[in-house]
Amino acid sequence: MFTAPSIPIVQGPMLGASGVELAAAVSRAGGLGSLAAAGLTAPVMRDAIRAIRAATDKPFLVNIFVLESASPDPAVVTSAIERLRPWRERYGLPPQTTPAKWAESFAEQFDVMLDERPPFVSFTFGILSRAQVEALQARGSRVIGTATTLAEARAWAAVGADAICAQGFEAGGHRGTFLKDVSESLVGTVSLTRSIVASLDIPVIAAGGITDGAGVAAILALGAAAAQIGTAYLLADEALTSAVWRKAISEAGDDPTRLTRAISGRYARGIDNEFMRAMRPVEADIPAYPVQNALTQELRAAATKANSPDVLSLWAGQSVGLARAGKAADITTNLWRDARDIMRANARRWAGD
């Protein structure tokens, strides 16, 4: 069913950090590179897929979010805009107006997938119908569904997915949760991977906290078919990670990340900052994704330009302290070399081989 690339490492799709160059570099090195396409218009997404194909003949992955179109209560939007006013003033931005659109169209992105037939496609924030899964498979794509609980993994298996991306508690970025509240859907990488592997007959790509070779070796011991790794690529030369985001990663202290819905309206893990702390008491009132995400977009762009981390989405997983800079190909091959060394050494040390 699921044909792994030569190295069982999937570069996690990271909106704002993983574009064409990173995906192509990881795939060329033998891993599975990923395009984070959720924020792209259909034509830009199409061009990006074609650019990866032009750069490598190896398999790659394209990820989008499964989203209904947003129709927020205008009063909720007004109070969200008011809540952001002092932060916009800090950056000299004019009063926020209602954006022309809240998010890119899932339907249009899905049609690009059907047309362009990427070797692997993955989905987050929701689930496809069996008909949608089969349409992708009929065109030659392998379909990967993101699950944060065993119940979500069962749901993806039931619609015929080829593999599950098991997103553990440690993972950076947005939680893919779609069945229950996020508060009821937080399972550590060890337990989530083992629960799915033990309960379902479907390949598992495990994500969350895997940032070095030891993590890769561990996740394969848990029975995963591959490790999905985001944070370890944030400092890659080819990543789109902004200078201020890279600086926050390099200077992160002990235990630096938190889950927040302040920035986008959907829980995501990032390095704690002033905005996340300030919003914590009112977090429940913030409008759901993609509304808050759209409302903070200009603000985040201004802060990035000013090299100021205070209001930014500094997404990163709990093992962020282990991320290292370098070429994506070297990061990939070093991760795999270290993982194999550890597997050999542990078999000798503990299992008498």
Add this chain to the structure above:
Amino acid sequence: MFTAPSIPIVQGPMLGASGVELAAAVSRAGGLGSLAAAGLTAPVMRDAIRAIRAATDKPFLVNIFVLESASPDPAVVTSAIERLRPWRERYGLPPQTTPAKWAESFAEQFDVMLDERPPFVSFTFGILSRAQVEALQARGSRVIGTATTLAEARAWAAVGADAICAQGFEAGGHRGTFLKDVSESLVGTVSLTRSIVASLDIPVIAAGGITDGAGVAAILALGAAAAQIGTAYLLADEALTSAVWRKAISEAGDDPTRLTRAISGRYARGIDNEFMRAMRPVEADIPAYPVQNALTQELRAAATKANSPDVLSLWAGQSVGLARAGKAADITTNLWRDARDIMRANARRWAGD
């Protein structure tokens, strides 16, 4: 420094589930059995340690909580008692009176440790002074400090602990957190183990979600010196786990656990039940451990007697679905056999050995 037993598996100390028999059985089988002594009076604790020594000449561990004596606000106690009134009525219990003591004395338990010199001692909920650590070491005990964050691990290393028990997010039972709020101290087992192993030169015993041989192999790949395993022993013949607790474990559905402070006043992970759900909206108002723990004691005893899970502390980790019944010795040797098989198989499959 840290001398591992012949099998790198520590049976986690579990108040209410792990007594003399379980500890002795695990140690005899080659693992490290643990006595959960926090709930014992000093004389009972002394007898229990002597009983383990009489049952095995192998090393074992004794765990207690580092607790200040409680002096709760009487108004807080009164409202906590009022909150529990309908639940006591359900079991026909008379109105709650203020208990004679809130918890056993840490100072007396610590003196028993000094006198009885268990080979391994571990501590949760707080940290010892350097003088206390050295006093235990001078008498021949190895000192293990429980940490839920990298910062807590640093603190234990700084007072001279021999090893860190890294308690990941997945772990069942009480969170050992002592530096910051629990909400800021939740780190998945993969990230917590790697962060500590990579940052500090001290052996790490990793806990959280490790309930089968694959989990043990994974945790050793992460560089841990041993795996601490609680939930996998809850169904052991020698465990003190009540019939109703065993039933809840055997019948647990997908993703069944939650963190709660409703039962004891300190966050702990257990199988969700009616009381945990009912208390969720008022959880922040519940008096801190050990006050709430003492106030729910009679109620829990009555529910256990009635075989009713509604108000019980059904502590269990996130991999509870993998727990199996059997003799503790068989559980221990099977875990280790499976872990070694996986290490050998993965070295062959992935690393060409």
